[in-house]
Amino acid sequence: MDSLDLEVLTRARDWLADGRRVMLATVVRTWGSSPRPPGALLALRDDGRAVGSVSGGCIEDDLIRRLAAEGLPAQPQVVSYGVGAEEARRFGLPCGGTMELVLEPLDRPAPLDALLARLAAGELVERRLTLASGAVQLAAAHPEQGPSFDGRTLVSVFGPRYRLLLIGAGQLSAILARMALALDFAVTVCDPREEWSEEWAVPGTTLSREMPDDLVIAMRPDARMAVIALTHDPKLDDLALMEALRTPAFYVAALGSRRNNAVRRERLREFDLDEAQVAALRGPAGLYIGSRTPAEIAVSVAAELVAVKNGVAPERVLPVAEAKAALEVAADTLSACRSGG
Structure with missing residues (x-):
């Protein structure tokens, strides 16, 4: 709808x-x-x-x-x-x-x-x-x-046909939640940290103070549910991702740098996830649009979320990790050309 x-x-x-x-x-x-x-x-x-x-x-x-x-x-x-x-x-x-x-x-x-x-x-x-x-x-x-x-x-x-679970009740989550509501997702936000959950004020969303992994299990993600980890706290993000990657959820993603996500994938392997499950994690979350502000990052993540939901390969637009790697190669090439000149 x-x-x-x-x-x-x-x-x-x-x-x-x-x-x-x-x-x-x-x-x-x-x-x-x-x-x-x-x-x-x-x-x-x-x-x-x-x-x-x-x-x-x-x-x-x-x-x-x-x-x-x-x-x-x-x-x-x-x-x-x-x-x-x-x-x-x-x-x-x-x-x-x-x-x-x-x-x-x-x-x-x-x-x-x-x-x-x-x-x-x-x-x-x-x-x-x-x-x-x-x-x-x-x-x-x-x-x-x-x-x-x-x-x-x-x-x-x-009525809502798709569900979205956001881990973390910070500013970025609030912006992304409003976008997801406009895109007709039923939005649940999970944050057991009182200092964050007490300040959550986005109408139309459901707030949970459970531990993220417990909530993921309780929500029983299916092929019409997405889970996005946004806290930067491994104790919260990793546990939720560990459970979400074992489900048919169509989009499981995490914020963070490429390095942080590489380290996160190593941690997830320690939870007995297989390579296919670890590879299903989208991180850094989003499409590369040169985003810097929380609102721009939310646009980037929402765009990838919708692309995957609609069956469009977001790789055609370059996810953040690939785009930044390509930019680094281009910068190195340009630097080498200038040095050689």
Whole structure:
């Protein structure tokens, strides 16, 4: 679930609570190139105010005009854009792009209240809309489930599908946690050190004061969980990494210099981790962007995290260790050339 979609649902609920009527537009099918994927949401208030996005803006404008001219539909309906080349150009769709949307009228806040309450509890929720009747049902969803539409029933999935555990409650963790929340991760921060955990104040995250290795075991990392060690304290970082590297977690990383991470890998071997497990550690964490400040380092780490999650080989952009090694080789080569000249 995109964090923007949560904003759309919340705003739509608030408008309904104020006595307004709302139309919810959901992208259900795309062909060719399209600016937004299936599941993307747009909420339109009865006076034309809008939140969310289903395109670059042209389709939104047309829906606002449609709402002003025709009012909200009585029942959910399907509309298509970009079927022909001329219409694709008109609505700013890429060449060959076609998009199908379900337009759903909403007139009371209670159904969205129920959905938002389950999302606030951290649940992954399936919302099933039957177009013929307009009836909506909520049920538990599973992480691999995505949006679907068969022409009669629209199934949308809301809630965090990925988890992130940050070891350490310092400044960098706070910045990275905010980025991860915006990327729709469920974020847990672990720090047993009272002087750090007492100052943690990032809304929307879960704070744990357990020992990191105990928490990793309790959270049972799967292929949709990431663990990042950020304390620089081997007593905390190494224990968490030791347990995380034994799991299917898709991203396990640690901050620190190349030298520190090389030493860390030697320590991890002493915990009876095999070479494949030790090699799975990403350290130094992040992609090389010349980062220096905590915010820039957080961008670097978040970028690598998203790349790995999306199945993109981050090595194409060079992780920190390889990039710095390449810079050192280049500097040595330049120095040798100058000395020889």
